[in-house]
Amino acid sequence: MRRIVVVGASAAGLAAAETLRREGYDGTLTLVGDEPLAPYDRPPLSKQLLSGEWEPERLALRTPGDLAGLDLDLRLGVAAAGLRLADRTVELADGSTVPYDGLILATGVRPRRLPGAGGHVLRTLDDAMRLRDRLTPGKRLVVVGAGFLGAEAAAVAWRLGCEVTLLEPAPVPLAHAVGSEVGEVLTRAHLDRGVDLRCGVTVTEVTGNGVRLADGELVEADEVLIAIGSVPNTDWLAAGGLTVGDGVVCDEYCEAARNVYAAGDVARWYNPLFGLPMRIEHRTNAAEQGMAAARNLLHPDARKSFAPVPYFWSDQYDMKIQAYGYLRGHDEVAVVEGELAEGRFVAAYRRGEKVTGALAVGMPPKAIRQWRQAIATGADWDGAAVPSHSRAEAVPGGAPA
Amino acid sequence: MKVELEADKCVASGQCVLAAMDVFDQDDEGIAVLLDEQPADEHLDGVREAVAICPAAAIRLVDQ
Numbered sequence: 001m002r003r004i005v006v007v008g009a010s011a012a013g014l015a016a017a018e019t020l021r022r023e024g025y026d027g028t029l030t031l032v033g034d035e036p037l038a039p040y041d042r043p044p045l046s047k048q049l050l051s052g053e054w055e056p057e058r059l060a061l062r063t064p065g066d067l068a069g070l071d072l073d074l075r076l077g078v079a080a081a082g083l084r085l086a087d088r089t090v091e092l093a094d095g096s097t098v099p100y101d102g103l104i105l106a107t108g109v110r111p112r113r114l115p116g117a118g119g120h121v122l123r124t125l126d127d128a129m130r131l132r133d134r135l136t137p138g139k140r141l142v143v144v145g146a147g148f149l150g151a152e153a154a155a156v157a158w159r160l161g162c163e164v165t166l167l168e169p170a171p172v173p174l175a176h177a178v179g180s181e182v183g184e185v186l187t188r189a190h191l192d193r194g195v196d197l198r199c200g201v202t203v204t205e206v207t208g209n210g211v212r213l214a215d216g217e218l219v220e221a222d223e224v225l226i227a228i229g230s231v232p233n234t235d236w237l238a239a240g241g242l243t244v245g246d247g248v249v250c251d252e253y254c255e256a257a258r259n260v261y262a263a264g265d266v267a268r269w270y271n272p273l274f275g276l277p278m279r280i281e282h283r284t285n286a287a288e289q290g291m292a293a294a295r296n297l298l299h300p301d302a303r304k305s306f307a308p309v310p311y312f313w314s315d316q317y318d319m320k321i322q323a324y325g326y327l328r329g330h331d332e333v334a335v336v337e338g339e340l341a342e343g344r345f346v347a348a349y350r351r352g353e354k355v356t357g358a359l360a361v362g363m364p365p366k367a368i369r370q371w372r373q374a375i376a377t378g379a380d381w382d383g384a385a386v387p388s389h390s391r392a393e394a395v396p397g398g399a400p401a
Numbered sequence: 402m403k404v405e406l407e408a409d410k411c412v413a414s415g416q417c418v419l420a421a422m423d424v425f426d427q428d429d430e431g432i433a434v435l436l437d438e439q440p441a442d443e444h445l446d447g448v449r450e451a452v453a454i455c456p457a458a459a460i461r462l463v464d465q
Contacts, residue, residue, distance in 0.1 A: 015454075018453060022449060041457070043412070043456060058410075287456070290453075311416065313413070313456070322431075364429050364430070365427055369415070
């Protein structure tokens with residue numbers, strides 16, 4: 001293999017490129033990114049960057065020297081426009097074409113939007129800087145969507161002295177992701193601070209001076225942040241011959257077609273640990289999957305299935321939330337340490353007969369380690385020391401995303 | 402090779418400890434602690450893994 005192309009120059013693409021070099025690949029390595037910036041980190045965008053604690057320079061994932069050491073054919077500021085699978089060629093938006101022997105797709109996701117003009121999204125450094133400039137004390141900010149991103153931004157804006165309204169279509173924020181009991185804890189964190197969290201409301205459009213709700217009400221705002229989830233960047237692959245369906249569909253090795261792999265937010269792969277296809281938009285997964293895809297591409301005779309225990313964290317107000325596993329579509333949640341009411345707890349998640357997830361709020365991180373282990377080994381729920389008095393009622397529905 | 406840790410970037414994920422238990426630990430707040438600045442060769446693969454998967458990009462491995 002003499003020509004490898006990695007499309008996507010964020011965490012997953014960078015991890016893939018680094019892994020290829022570390023594992024001894026010395027051929028041409030092209031890294032394509034649609035943003036003009038060298039690879040930078042996204043989780044701080046809604047946290048330290050938005051709050052003004054950090055300046056953009058701190059987000060760089062590698063130093064210029066580190067990047068130079070990778071000896072890349074670096075194509076920044078140009079998006080991939082098409083894939084010709086039969087010709088093994090990637091077409092770029094500037095009209096150039098790049099041939100490959102091996103290809104790794106790491107094009108990530110873009111924010112979903114709402115009808116109407118205006119409103120911020122929060123995905124790129126530019127997005128975050130634009131919003132940060134507007135979040136001055138006394139500004140009225142409406143955040144549409146109380147998922148992790150929306151909640152983090154709301155918490156930062158509140159701390160900056162903004163008047164924050166958080167609008168969520170579900171009855172409880174994040175119930176599908178973490179269960180309604182944990183969702184209630186996160187709800188209280190907003191309400192206790194005077195953030196106007198309104199659930200069960202649907203926003204139909206962004207207007208010049210706020211957002212319009214489905215019942216016709218106008219919620220006025222100086223600034224609007226739309227945080228209603230993301231869409232995988234697969235449009236450019238539509239005619240490429242790959243299977244695309246809420247992400248690039250891959251097997252358990254992250255392979256989408258012969259010598260074509262996918263990694264990071266855009267990859268929908270089969271995780272054998274849970275027996276489910278999944279697409280994970282977590283920072284840690286991006287790096288791990290980038291590495292896994294690179295290794296499998298480079299060593300076809302020694303491929304390993306990619307079977308991680310997903311991990312995510314979220315900072316909201318003074319709470320650190322950490323979770324392992326796959327919490328969606330769970331059948332039961334049980335508090336196994338601490339108390340929900342105190343906002344300090346570890347909750348374990350069951351799907352079928354197995355322990356499939358664990359989430360901690362306000363606990364020392366070591367408290368959750370044994371649960372990570374239980375998930376990694378596919379431990380049976382009944383054998384996993386779940387105290388019987390702790391079991392919350394089952395959460396119906398919640399099909400895996 | 403020398404390991405550098407920017408502890409004020411750390412988000413307490415503990416991924417480094419999982420990757421290289423002899424080189425990293427976590428304090429009670431979860432913040433990464435460097436146990437061995439100049440790990441032996443046999444630990445370097447684990448450290449490289451930690452560098453790559455650290456969600457905060459807080460770890461570097463530098464030539465001396």
